[in-house]
Amino acid sequence: ETGVTQTPRHLVMGMTNKKSLKCEQHLGHNAMYWYKQSAKKPLELMFVYSLEERVENNSVPSRFSPECPNSSHLFLHLHTLQPEDSALYLCASRKARAGGADTQYFGPGTRLTVL
């Protein structure tokens, strides 16, 4: 499935850097997600946007800042990260309808390493 793309695929940054992750979906979906996947931990939902409005924010530290300028694009802005933020960051999208039965489509992820 190539409907959801993420760039960059790999990112190494220092704790004082500012960087951004980008996600783009070509599926006509109207809801987009950021997840954090760390080793030996369940997938953690970070942010949900539906119709470009944030509907869920799972108490994520302010050093992570999402942006959804339109229904096809989602960004995650990063600043002053900590080494424990090193993880695979996954973007997903879905056609959100009442009921929750719709499948989420995932991008390949950005492997982030914070030095």
Add this chain to the structure above:
Amino acid sequence: AQSVTQLGSHVSVSEGALVLLRCNYSSSVPPYLFWYVQYPNQGLQLLLKYTTGATLVKGINGFEAEFKKSETSFHLTKPSAHMSDAAEYFCAVSVGTGGFKTIFGAGTRLFVKA
């Protein structure tokens, strides 16, 4: 509150053997249940899902799962494992108004021995 428990973080089977990955859920409302697979260096992709209707759900690559309400289970099976099935498998339940939130299990890594 909804939750998902996957029994066994690692499962190892021989090629050609039965694959059984266990998932139990907790939900106060009728759940929508999913199995996703993640191959190395890739995102998750849907294997199958249960919404309503038939409790035995067939998915891609020969996998199937059965929704058992009385046991609150949604175990994933495949009659004969193939080397290409080696991956990590995630059980998930969709919750919340509009179903925006999906709760994922911790994952089970499947190893297939030749």
